[in-house]
Amino acid sequence: MYAQMVETGVDAVRTAADMGGDERAFQARIDADIRIEPKDWMPEAYRKTLIRQMSQHAHSEIVGMLPEGNWITRAPTLKRKAILMAKVQDEGGHGLYLYSAAETLGVSRDAMTADLLSGKAKYSSIFNYPTLTWADIGAIGWLVDGAAIMNQIPLCRCSFGPYARAMVRICKEESFHQRQGYDIMLSLARGTPGQKAMAQDALDRWWWPSLMMFGPSDAESVHSAQSAAWKIKLLSNDELRQRYVDQTVPQADHLGITMPDPDLAWNADRGHYDFGAIDWAEFHAVVRGNGPCNRDRLATRVKAWEDGGWVRDAAMAHADRRAARAAAAAA
Amino acid sequence: MDDDPILFQYLLRLGDSPLILAQQLGAWVGKGPALEEDIALTNVGLDLLGQARLWLTCAGEVEARLGGAGRSEDELAFTRDGGEFRNLLLVEQPNGSYADTMARQFLFDTWHLLALRALLPSRDARVAAIADKAAREVAYHVERSGDWVVRLGDGTPESHARMQAAIDGLWMYTGEMFVPDAVELALIDAGVAADVRALEAPWRRHVDAVLAEATLSVPQNGWMQGGGGRGGKQGVHTEHLGHLLAEMQFLQRAYPDAQW
Numbered sequence A: 001m002y003a004q005m006v007e008t009g010v011d012a013v014r015t016a017a018d019m020g021g022d023e024r025a026f027q028a029r030i031d032a033d034i035r036i037e038p039k040d041w042m043p044e045a046y047r048k049t050l051i052r053q054m055s056q057h058a059h060s061e062i063v064g065m066l067p068e069g070n071w072i073t074r075a076p077t078l079k080r081k082a083i084l085m086a087k088v089q090d091e092g093g094h095g096l097y098l099y100s101a102a103e104t105l106g107v108s109r110d111a112m113t114a115d116l117l118s119g120k121a122k123y124s125s126i127f128n129y130p131t132l133t134w135a136d137i138g139a140i141g142w143l144v145d146g147a148a149i150m151n152q153i154p155l156c157r158c159s160f161g162p163y164a165r166a167m168v169r170i171c172k173e174e175s176f177h178q179r180q181g182y183d184i185m186l187s188l189a190r191g192t193p194g195q196k197a198m199a200q201d202a203l204d205r206w207w208w209p210s211l212m213m214f215g216p217s218d219a220e221s222v223h224s225a226q227s228a229a230w231k232i233k234l235l236s237n238d239e240l241r242q243r244y245v246d247q248t249v250p251q252a253d254h255l256g257i258t259m260p261d262p263d264l265a266w267n268a269d270r271g272h273y274d275f276g277a278i279d280w281a282e283f284h285a286v287v288r289g290n291g292p293c294n295r296d297r298l299a300t301r302v303k304a305w306e307d308g309g310w311v312r313d314a315a316m317a318h319a320d321r322r323a324a325r326a327a328a329a330a331a
Numbered sequence B: 001m002d003d004d005p006i007l008f009q010y011l012l013r014l015g016d017s018p019l020i021l022a023q024q025l026g027a028w029v030g031k032g033p034a035l036e037e038d039i040a041l042t043n044v045g046l047d048l049l050g051q052a053r054l055w056l057t058c059a060g061e062v063e064a065r066l067g068g069a070g071r072s073e074d075e076l077a078f079t080r081d082g083g084e085f086r087n088l089l090l091v092e093q094p095n096g097s098y099a100d101t102m103a104r105q106f107l108f109d110t111w112h113l114l115a116l117r118a119l120l121p122s123r124d125a126r127v128a129a130i131a132d133k134a135a136r137e138v139a140y141h142v143e144r145s146g147d148w149v150v151r152l153g154d155g156t157p158e159s160h161a162r163m164q165a166a167i168d169g170l171w172m173y174t175g176e177m178f179v180p181d182a183v184e185l186a187l188i189d190a191g192v193a194a195d196v197r198a199l200e201a202p203w204r205r206h207v208d209a210v211l212a213e214a215t216l217s218v219p220q221n222g223w224m225q226g227g228g229g230r231g232g233k234q235g236v237h238t239e240h241l242g243h244l245l246a247e248m249q250f251l252q253r254a255y256p257d258a259q260w
Ligand SMILES: [Fe+2]
Pocket: A061, A090, A091, A094, A170, A174
């Protein structure tokens, strides 16, 4: 999802026999639902996996500002413009909390940023799709923030304290975002025929990519078992995806628009919706950098960073000079 | 103060400058030089957008009481053509680099705060109330943009050169801020509008002090655009406004019957 395919650096789930005393004590704390804090002993693989997961999550918040930011200057009313600006700003705030939480594990924000800009670090595949109409802003709030909440609510109980606490704060804001997005969809669905068509078109383009946000199916998720043992992944990709489908289909019905999936049907025996096959070739293409917007998204981030270089240098130079003057005055 | 067409015009002037500046700041979201800056600049944009909405809503109410169209904030923002906009020329100048954006912000914020404070004793209670709310927000904007002028002016040789060029380039758009026309003069006499003539000296004092701290010089060219009643306040704009409006108004223009 916001962290879709996080490597754990271990081939098989570590068993008690593999572990030394520190690691057994560590795993016992996790099994007892006691939070791990930054100063506590932790296995190197746990630390590295968390850095990967949290920085991917943070990068997703930051890159995620771009598709929606694309419509701030074209929002159709002043109220919608204000809500959208505040929403995109919230996403920047989420990025900040998450970078700060990851920094407690001994990695700097600059280093994480460098990995994003070089293309080494990943961010969620969903943000490599374009926002072509205003309805896409509704669809993102409704579907993408909706999927994010589905993933992040369980993470409020994850084993690493700073991550869990960041998630609690972030989830509150994401649920606002989802309601605001749904409200945009509602006004379009109840609007003119042109607006309703715009809403349907957005759903057609965003539904499948939103399902891919949860990552590969459980059978293919080679690293999930260790993450589950460490309680930094509390539900499987397929479980989360099913919950998301079950929650979202009635919302589309309420809007009077149709999911672009002929196989979608309520299965009374399972008590869940069945849905069609996901195009994993598309997912892997996007993850490998071949989505419609990968190049643009990264180029925009790189340009913002490079254009800001002289500004950051000036701020540092000024702060140094001011500190030197204060020191001279005190001497 | 009774509602009259002059008051309607004046309210558009008060609302259009923050509206256009908020629109410009909206284009920075996600592209700032640092995450913290991105967030802080968006806050300023959100404040200005909120202020614009209050002024334009008030203008529409005045228009309705005059027996006119009584346009909503959105009708005013999205369906007027450039010549009907009453914002200052300064705020429609392009974002440019961060130095250009911060210089524009600083020159405007300094005037904006003085103008809002001068509106606090307005005999029109609605005007005074909106000015009071806005002035509290703008007091923070002035500090922030002045801080950036100092940091960039007294930063590196590159940032110094960029900030000096930005101030020099924008200077000629500051003159109209202090020149009242017939609309303002009538409302100044009525005790409703801010007498902008009285704002020039305190504006220069603050600007001079900040530029000095920033090791920047006050521009020598004193030529000012928009004089003789032919500036932004009268609807005579630079080329930039048309493009800004084309983007901002696109959806309302393309779907004129839609509710959003
Ligand atoms: Fe977020």
